[in-house]
Amino acid sequence: MEFAFTQEQAMIAETARGFFAENATSARTRKAMAADGIDRDLWASFCTELGLAGIGVPEELGGVGLGMVEFALIAEAAGAQVAALPLLGNARVAHALVAGGSPDQQAKWLPALVSGEVIATSASGADAVIGNGTLSGTFRFAPHGGCANLLVLTAGDKAFLVEATAPGVSVTQHVTMDQTRPLATVVLDNAAAESFADNAAAIRALDVTGWICLAAEALGGAQAALDRTVAYSKERVQFGRQIGSFQAYKHRLADMMIEIEQARSAVYWAACAVDEGSDEAQIALHSAKAFCADTFHMCAGNMIQLHGGIGFTWEHDAHLFFKRARSVSSMLGDSQWHREQIAALVLDQAA
Amino acid sequence: MKLGFSPEDEAFRAECADWLQAQMAGPFADIRGIPNLCDAIPRRKEWEQQLAAHRWSCIGWPEAWGGRDATLAQQVIFAEEYARAGAPNRINHIGVELTGPTVLAFGSEEQKARYLPGIAAGTQIWCQGYSEPNAGSDLANVKTKARLDGGDWVVNGQKVWTSLAHYSDMIFVVARSEEGSKGPKGLSFLLMDMEQPGIEVRPIRQINGEAEFNETFLTDARCPADAMLGAAGEGWKVAMALLAFERGVSTLGQQMQFRNELDAVIAAAKANGRMVDAMIRQRIAKAEIGLRLMRYGALRMLSGTDLAAIDGAALTYKIQWATWRRNLGELAMDVLGQAAEVADGDDYAWGALPNLYLYSRADTIYGGTNQIQRNQIAERGLGLPREPRGNA
Numbered sequence: 001m002e003f004a005f006t007q008e009q010a011m012i013a014e015t016a017r018g019f020f021a022e023n024a025t026s027a028r029t030r031k032a033m034a035a036d037g038i039d040r041d042l043w044a045s046f047c048t049e050l051g052l053a054g055i056g057v058p059e060e061l062g063g064v065g066l067g068m069v070e071f072a073l074i075a076e077a078a079g080a081q082v083a084a085l086p087l088l089g090n091a092r093v094a095h096a097l098v099a100g101g102s103p104d105q106q107a108k109w110l111p112a113l114v115s116g117e118v119i120a121t122s123a124s125g126a127d128a129v130i131g132n133g134t135l136s137g138t139f140r141f142a143p144h145g146g147c148a149n150l151l152v153l154t155a156g157d158k159a160f161l162v163e164a165t166a167p168g169v170s171v172t173q174h175v176t177m178d179q180t181r182p183l184a185t186v187v188l189d190n191a192a193a194e195s196f197a198d199n200a201a202a203i204r205a206l207d208v209t210g211w212i213c214l215a216a217e218a219l220g221g222a223q224a225a226l227d228r229t230v231a232y233s234k235e236r237v238q239f240g241r242q243i244g245s246f247q248a249y250k251h252r253l254a255d256m257m258i259e260i261e262q263a264r265s266a267v268y269w270a271a272c273a274v275d276e277g278s279d280e281a282q283i284a285l286h287s288a289k290a291f292c293a294d295t296f297h298m299c300a301g302n303m304i305q306l307h308g309g310i311g312f313t314w315e316h317d318a319h320l321f322f323k324r325a326r327s328v329s330s331m332l333g334d335s336q337w338h339r340e341q342i343a344a345l346v347l348d349q350a351a
Numbered sequence: 352m353k354l355g356f357s358p359e360d361e362a363f364r365a366e367c368a369d370w371l372q373a374q375m376a377g378p379f380a381d382i383r384g385i386p387n388l389c390d391a392i393p394r395r396k397e398w399e400q401q402l403a404a405h406r407w408s409c410i411g412w413p414e415a416w417g418g419r420d421a422t423l424a425q426q427v428i429f430a431e432e433y434a435r436a437g438a439p440n441r442i443n444h445i446g447v448e449l450t451g452p453t454v455l456a457f458g459s460e461e462q463k464a465r466y467l468p469g470i471a472a473g474t475q476i477w478c479q480g481y482s483e484p485n486a487g488s489d490l491a492n493v494k495t496k497a498r499l500d501g502g503d504w505v506v507n508g509q510k511v512w513t514s515l516a517h518y519s520d521m522i523f524v525v526a527r528s529e530e531g532s533k534g535p536k537g538l539s540f541l542l543m544d545m546e547q548p549g550i551e552v553r554p555i556r557q558i559n560g561e562a563e564f565n566e567t568f569l570t571d572a573r574c575p576a577d578a579m580l581g582a583a584g585e586g587w588k589v590a591m592a593l594l595a596f597e598r599g600v601s602t603l604g605q606q607m608q609f610r611n612e613l614d615a616v617i618a619a620a621k622a623n624g625r626m627v628d629a630m631i632r633q634r635i636a637k638a639e640i641g642l643r644l645m646r647y648g649a650l651r652m653l654s655g656t657d658l659a660a661i662d663g664a665a666l667t668y669k670i671q672w673a674t675w676r677r678n679l680g681e682l683a684m685d686v687l688g689q690a691a692e693v694a695d696g697d698d699y700a701w702g703a704l705p706n707l708y709l710y711s712r713a714d715t716i717y718g719g720t721n722q723i724q725r726n727q728i729a730e731r732g733l734g735l736p737r738e739p740r741g742n743a
Contacts, residue, residue, distance in 0.1 A: 001424045230734070254728035255725070257666075262648060268352060269643070276353070278354060283643070340636065346617060
């Protein structure tokens, strides 16, 4: 039994945790929230100094190799600080290129994605019209879409690479509840669009990377919500006692820990199952996304409640976690949808 | 980080699976999948002895005492295959999983020779004398008294919720051996013979109609002075070490039983058409997720070297499975509908799923209630202030 981190994995986790704790501070994140939702200095250090954007991209394609477990460690650490980074979009697109891009597409985009010069996003469109080398339609809720240079847009079972500066592309960034990951609408009018070499592989990689990223972020966010609330419960005194000594309070914190321990198993089970090509990968991915999103939402909500009035203020960071949790819940399939996929796997297969 | 087991471990899996499947298909087919703990006791004793004859009764113990020195991974695998084969719940679970490891950890060589062979051979069944009418969640409030009289301990008091006491040959008892002592101090850990005039067992009928638990009355009950683990007055230390053995590898075998239970619910939902109901589908998916997360939580706990991570997973495990199983019992009843509230025959006796619904109400109580679990998680896992103690 080796369902535990290797030394190398523990080191990556430690490095990432330290990096985000030191750099993704509340002040810096809030500055990014007031602008376009990206802390550029943080992103530059993340990509160039630490080389972390290259995780999951093979070394021969300019990355640092490694797999989903290592990627999850990074996303967990970023989520713990609600870091304002285009990690989700870049990682999804990089993995899609690795899995389904032609050698030319990989050579053109991967080095710039790994170095962080190119910011990527992804969205799907229900009304898309595929032309001859072009794409038209509306693609909603593209994370960090307003900053993206590279758009990966899906229409049914096809995925396309579109450059944001191409004629016929218009991008509208929206005021978004979670300001650390603002959403944009992309409208294409006969814009030049290049299909992936292997569409199915690209779409699969978009899904897998997105679900792992969100589940791991949610795990990090939930754990941080618990840690910060525990710290507060030991400082704050009412009725002459630390509020963390009241059983009604303690039990809510205990319930958070119970869920978080399971969320941790879920993330690393799913990441491992993907890396090993296990038969369980699909059920693991749906489990991880649904369970971690629910856990994060519960923990972030408790964080506000257990801080009392201060937790409801703009000044306190609790709302950053709460809003990220909401956004994670809805993104890339909500928990009901993921559970229905599991139900279908369990119930609907022929006996 | 890896999900699976090594090729050597998988070879071991094949070996125990073959043997267990053959037993359950052949000579012990009559007790295959038997759901509760109280039925067919004589046959189950024979099964314990069959396990012993093939050295499968206590594989985690040292070879010298009838075990196989099995690694943690092998113990996990055996527990999984045991449940997968539908082998019945071990009636000597207490002896193998609790008494044995405690005697190995605290006993003298002479004590090991006295107590271990009977457990390994499946001839001595053990039960656990911890809880009392006023010492449940507050276990240290034990009132049962022990005093030395010549060469014997003489024990007076009452134990309760003693599982399988009516079929047991031996009992371990936590008793107050220092007059006037309070709480965890002054307790001793005694190993007593059940076959004596000073011990009387009265079964307690439970909400499911069965009687697995008992009241155990000790009236001038006796055991030799050296039938004690640890020093006199240091029984609490032994009792707590024993509780730590309880959350060991048997958890993964237990999960295979949970798998069988969830599969029965899924089969019922398919059979009666409830599987098309969107809410039922959501709840089945939740149960499926919960079961798998239990498995990987347990594997994380058993394969970890990071002690903080192990503690976190271990501390939260009991409330997690107990709550999961209670929810599964409720789901089972919602799937089955009113049909499940009508017994098959003339007795107040229930099939596996209705029985699960009733029995799982005990899961969130015994071995530390969900509320006590939350206190432990908050205090030991999160470092929050301890519950204030009363003076009474």
